[in-house]
Amino acid sequence: MIRIAVAGAGPYVEAAYAQAAGVAYMPLPAPESESPSDLLGRLNGASAPEVLVLDSREDPELCLSLAARFSAEHPDTVLLMIADDAETLGLRAMRAGVKDLVPADADDHQVEQALGSAVQLAEKLTARHAAAHDQEPTGRVITVVSPKGGAGKTTIATNLAVACAVAVPHSTVIVDLDLQFGDVATALNLTPEHFLPDVLQSAASGDTIALKTRLTLHETGLYVVPAPESPAAGDSITSGQISQLLQLLSREFDYVVVDTSPGISDHTLGALDQTTDPLLLTTLSVPGVSGLRKVVDTLSVLQMFTGNYHVVVNFADTSHGVTRKDVNETLGVAVETSIPVSKAAPASLNVGVPLMQAGTRDPLVKALAPLASSLLPDGVDLDRRGRLRERRRTSR
CATH class of the missing domain: 3.40.50.300 (P-loop containing nucleotide triphosphate hydrolases)
Known part of the structure; x- marks a missing residue:
């Protein structure tokens, strides 16, 4: 199962993502540092999720820094970011490894589409890894x-x-x-x-x-x-x-x-x-x-x-x-x-x-x-x- 973690989402946003993700949903608190290990420490020893959504509205700069670190240390995780102003963050977010920016006011259908695309990409990455492991060096x-x-x-x-x-x-x-x-x-x-x-x-x-x-x-x-x-x-x-x-x-x-x-x-x-x-x-x-x-x-x-x-x-x-x-x-x-x-x-x-x-x-x-x-x-x-x-x- 592709796991979808959402970090720091407010009540309304959290409800939309929880409904779209279903049993794959994993809530995380808002990040407090740019270190991925600090955030992943809240998963009680579980590995990094296949999809991670960062709500950047409270602290866009911290989330961009965290995304860049996360992309480097866990490049097999698909990153999404919730933003008030997607146009302003767009290029910087892409450079940080974010695959998609989702507007904070996105409706349920837009959220489902964004998560669906992320899950498809995560499934492809997982399949590639499995195929690579099957081939002996x-x-x-x-x-x-x-x-x-x-x-x-x-x-x-x-x-x-x-x-x-x-x-x-x-x-x-x-x-x-x-x-x-x-x-x-x-x-x-x-x-x-x-x-x-x-x-x-x-x-x-x-x-x-x-x-x-x-x-x-x-x-x-x-x-x-x-x-x-x-x-x-x-x-x-x-x-x-x-x-x-x-x-x-x-x-x-x-x-x-x-x-x-x-x-x-x-x-x-x-x-x-x-x-x-x-x-x-x-x-x-x-x-x-x-x-x-x-x-x-x-x-x-x-x-x-x-x-x-x-x-x-x-x-x-x-x-x-x-x-x-x-x-x-x-x-x-x-x-x-x-x-x-x-x-x-x-x-x-x-x-x-x-x-x-x-x-x-x-x-x-x-x-x-x-x-x-x-x-x-x-x-x-x-x-x-x-x-x-x-x-x-x-x-x-």
Whole structure:
């Protein structure tokens, strides 16, 4: 059943909506803040309603702010707004995610029509979600995790993603999950029109066509989901939204590469919950290796440490007293890839051309090529310059 919640309605308006909604009607008090959780807390633990009607007559600005937050955090809820002056609020309400404005003096028939249209839209969204859940993900999700900053996560993630995209055309998407300071777009020399919050809205609707139109296409054929445009824009993003996005992307792409912020945030855990291949990155330093051991222990406790893990040591300079053997013994798992210091890597970041794209002879490319090849289909292999050695088949 599609549930219809009406927040803050006066007696006359409430009666009209209660009659039109019937048993699906859920009364809510007037909102007191722009936080959706404050309003939903009145539902005694129930999930967000499929249709939410906000009576904006008492405080239009608060309702607009609440609608914008609600649309971002619960994009699968259809929002309506009751207004005294629909023309004045019209454009601002639509930008906040409101699907329809209903005049405060609407008669019973108009109310029934507005709720009927909202219910039809909510049913379509529900059906899309059900269909999406019936389809099992087939793509590999490779999440790059490091306990410390400065380990080269973005360099590794972008080069690995480019390698997969070049080897298997139209197969790969990279998601920048460093919500505050992500720079995947910069590392790829991109100027995006859409960012992670925009993509999440499309993902919530289950509309894969709309989702793909909001991805940024790199010249190598790699699809990109850039980090939020500003740190504040990522504040309302939840780990559940990230998990849902990765589920959908892994149904559409063979490879989903995820760049994360340092440490293990809730958003990173949301990504790891959908990850098939955790890529655990460290440097040859005591703090880095010690921190990665804590990551391994945490993932093991949470049962997120899959058998397809990859331990990668970047800046593998043993002159500072820490060796690959030390890393193996400390982690209790074997290092798969050691990447020597690359003099060309900083310049490649500055110009936005990953070394795997340039096809140059470089220690980073030589070390990453076998790792990328291990992810690719049988018969698809990269040489030490990151170039395709042989391709017997392409992506699905």
